[in-house]
Amino acid sequence: MATQNLRHALFCAVVTLVISYPILGLNLEAWGTNVVLTGANTTTVISVLLAAVAVFLFQLFRDRIMGTLGKLPPISPFANREPMPQAKWERLKSAFLTLLIIAGLIWPFVASRGAVDLSTLVLIYIMLALGLNVVVGLAGLLDLGYVAFYAVGAYTFALLSQYFGVSFWLALPIGALLAATFGFLLGFPVLRLRGDYLAIVTLGFGEIIRILLNNWTQLTGGPNGIGGIPDPTLFGMEFGRRVREEGNTSFHETFGIAYSSEHKVIFLYLIALVLAVITALVIRRLMRMPVGRAWEALREDEIAARSLGLSRTAVKLSAFTIGAFFAGFAGTVFASKQGFISPESFVFLESAIILAIVVLGGMGSQIGVILAAIAVTILPELAREFSEYRMLIFGAAMVLMMVWRPQGLMPMRRTHIELKKQE
Amino acid sequence: MLEVKNLSMRFGGLLAVDQVSLDVQEREIVSIIGPNGAGKTTVFNCMSGFYKPTGGQIIFDGQEIQGKPDYRISRMGMVRTFQHVRLFGKMTVVENLLVAQHRHLNTNLISGLLKTPNYRKREQKSLDRAAYWLERVGLIDLANREAGNLAYGQQRRLEIARCMVTEPRLLMLDEPAAGLNPAETRDLNQLIVSLKEDYNVSVVLIEHDMSLVMEISDRINVINQGRPLASGTPEEVRNNDDVIKAYLGEA
Numbered sequence: 001m002a003t004q005n006l007r008h009a010l011f012c013a014v015v016t017l018v019i020s021y022p023i024l025g026l027n028l029e030a031w032g033t034n035v036v037l038t039g040a041n042t043t044t045v046i047s048v049l050l051a052a053v054a055v056f057l058f059q060l061f062r063d064r065i066m067g068t069l070g071k072l073p074p075i076s077p078f079a080n081r082e083p084m085p086q087a088k089w090e091r092l093k094s095a096f097l098t099l100l101i102i103a104g105l106i107w108p109f110v111a112s113r114g115a116v117d118l119s120t121l122v123l124i125y126i127m128l129a130l131g132l133n134v135v136v137g138l139a140g141l142l143d144l145g146y147v148a149f150y151a152v153g154a155y156t157f158a159l160l161s162q163y164f165g166v167s168f169w170l171a172l173p174i175g176a177l178l179a180a181t182f183g184f185l186l187g188f189p190v191l192r193l194r195g196d197y198l199a200i201v202t203l204g205f206g207e208i209i210r211i212l213l214n215n216w217t218q219l220t221g222g223p224n225g226i227g228g229i230p231d232p233t234l235f236g237m238e239f240g241r242r243v244r245e246e247g248n249t250s251f252h253e254t255f256g257i258a259y260s261s262e263h264k265v266i267f268l269y270l271i272a273l274v275l276a277v278i279t280a281l282v283i284r285r286l287m288r289m290p291v292g293r294a295w296e297a298l299r300e301d302e303i304a305a306r307s308l309g310l311s312r313t314a315v316k317l318s319a320f321t322i323g324a325f326f327a328g329f330a331g332t333v334f335a336s337k338q339g340f341i342s343p344e345s346f347v348f349l350e351s352a353i354i355l356a357i358v359v360l361g362g363m364g365s366q367i368g369v370i371l372a373a374i375a376v377t378i379l380p381e382l383a384r385e386f387s388e389y390r391m392l393i394f395g396a397a398m399v400l401m402m403v404w405r406p407q408g409l410m411p412m413r414r415t416h417i418e419l420k421k422q423e
Numbered sequence: 424m425l426e427v428k429n430l431s432m433r434f435g436g437l438l439a440v441d442q443v444s445l446d447v448q449e450r451e452i453v454s455i456i457g458p459n460g461a462g463k464t465t466v467f468n469c470m471s472g473f474y475k476p477t478g479g480q481i482i483f484d485g486q487e488i489q490g491k492p493d494y495r496i497s498r499m500g501m502v503r504t505f506q507h508v509r510l511f512g513k514m515t516v517v518e519n520l521l522v523a524q525h526r527h528l529n530t531n532l533i534s535g536l537l538k539t540p541n542y543r544k545r546e547q548k549s550l551d552r553a554a555y556w557l558e559r560v561g562l563i564d565l566a567n568r569e570a571g572n573l574a575y576g577q578q579r580r581l582e583i584a585r586c587m588v589t590e591p592r593l594l595m596l597d598e599p600a601a602g603l604n605p606a607e608t609r610d611l612n613q614l615i616v617s618l619k620e621d622y623n624v625s626v627v628l629i630e631h632d633m634s635l636v637m638e639i640s641d642r643i644n645v646i647n648q649g650r651p652l653a654s655g656t657p658e659e660v661r662n663n664d665d666v667i668k669a670y671l672g673e674a
Contacts, residue, residue: 282536289535290525297511297522304509307471308523308589309497419517419554419566 009059013052108266116269123272124330126373127279129357131326137364139319140299142199145206149179149324151346153331158226168232172332179328180321187320214343225342239264362408431478439465441649452626454636457646463629471503472496502586503595508578512571520553523585556584576607593625600632
């Protein structure tokens with residue numbers, strides 16, 4: 001036992017050294033035309049060694065350390081409690097969501113401009129994650145190319161506005177519907193695949209869309225992207241300093257207030273908020289509808305579901321299409337917020353982050369996903385001072401999360417339909 | 424109403440079902456019996472569309488259905504249960520029955536999102552139907568429990584109820600009595616007969632419990648090693664020498 005422990009600990013320490021020394025210690029430096037490999041300075045070497053020693057000690061005494069940790073009282077006072085009855089839980093959930101929305105409404109008027117801008121991004125991610133939650137969490141289809149639909153939504157708006165001068169409000173439904181169409185078309189050939197195979201094909205689809213956008217230079221501008229995407233208007237009122245389009249008025253002149261660039265940011269934020277709330281409500285409703293039950297049934301036992309006359313393709317397609325629809329929604333808002341989009345914004349990492357949000361939040365759980373979207377978007381911003389290590393911190397947070405709470409922040413609690421007793 | 428002609432199913436080099444024929448009339452209980460591995464469940468899988476048979480015909484209501492997708496066949500009114508209970512374990516008992524009524528409740532998305540009166544009416548109707556069948560199989564008190572937490576016998580009955588809410592015309596039961604105690608088997612016995620008598624459902628039954636089979640079957644088909652061995656009324660089958668040798672054992 002002891003020797004095995006020692007060997008394991010030594011192995012871990014060596015792995016730590018092998019991994020961290022090249023990453024932290026070796027630098028490529030340009031000397032004129034040559035590239036020179038330079039070694040690490042002493043501090044780095046010492047810290048790498050210290051880390052290896054720490055790993056070694058932890059692994060050596062792992063059982064004892066984990067044993068003591070296990071005896072500590074649980075951090076959360078809510079642990080090991082009886083689950084509360086469904087009615088109470090529902091009320092609590094509704095109250096929490098209402099509070100969240102109210103807080104969201106007040107937020108832009110108290111926070112700084114940068115914070116509001118970031119919150120808009122959070123809301124976009126909430127929409128995306130809620131949409132993906134339908135596909136992954138409810139229907140149980142692993143989709144690694146979700147960002148493709150997001151891209152479709154964003155590019156639809158960008159292209160429509162560039163070539164036809166279509167406004168945000170018209171592009172919003174068009175973008176969402178087009179993304180849904182793409183979801184539908186992709187779903188047809190793909191959904192007979194299962195599990196890993198489905199994941200790989202969707203991953204490929206995501207890349208195809210991105211590469212297409214990157215290379216179809218005449219239409220999309222390729223890697224240069226599309227700029228000058230108009231901001232949304234409020235009943236024909238624009239938020240810029242000067243009116244860009246004939247017939248529109250500007251917001252600050254109409255109300256006779258001084259121009260402020262903050263108006264636009266706040267307005268965009270409010271649009272995103274409203275759309276996110278709509279997304280959440282629609283999906284919440286869908287979960288209680290026959291479609292939602294069919295998604296779950298198919299996820300739980302596909303064979304039984306089929307034997308009851310549920311068409312596998314139709315049910316999966318509906319999940320895929322609805323998920324894509326909301327991604328298109330989010331994409332349109334994103335394009336409008338950035339004012340400029342390029343294929344850079346729709347790389348695989350985005351899909352991975354959205355998926356991470358869903359998994360972290362607890363698959364199928366709306367509140368969980370919302371909380372996770374907030375955490376995942378804001379965490380890298382907070383960790384900005386760690387600069388290049390922030391992804392590392394992000395990764396570490398994910399690993400810890402999966403170790404301690406693999407079911408997610410707020411695991412899904414099914415809302416059951418109750419059969420009332422008839423007298 | 425159902426006719427299976429010369430059904431064959433080959434898995435690579437293995438001929439699991441070889442030239443099996445059987446037919447089911449309206450309001451009839453037909454059993455398929457045979458030793459383990461004889462190919463009974465394979466016949467079921469072919470009939471319900473889970474396998475595409477390699478040979479032969481299956482005719483339901485004058486329509487050839489072999490090779491049709493499973494959900495189509497189920498929607499035509501041929502619904503099956505499984506040898507190992509397949510419930511949606513995390514859903515409640517009622518919800519299991521609601522899922523089964525998916526296509527009866529075939530409302531479009533918009534009316535569901537808006538909760539139109541028509542939608543509510545239909546949902547209430549399917550709840551009522553679910554309640555009716557729960558009452559019928561004696562699970563009404565457990566309606567809001569998670570299906571996965573029910574006792575085994577209750578799960579069996581729920582599976583049958585779940586089939587019945589789809590209003591089938593032909594019910595295929597794959598070893599419904601497996602794992603039941605004698606009292607539960609008796610209840611099941613009565614239930615199956617009543618499905619036939621009161622709801623005009625034909626039943627195809629795979630079962631090893633001979634007392635059940637002999638008591639309720641109108642006709643019995645015996646399969647051995649994928650091939651049909653004998654068929655006829657319970658009386659005829661019981662006295663058939665081949666059947667006794669292959670399956671029932673000499674008494």
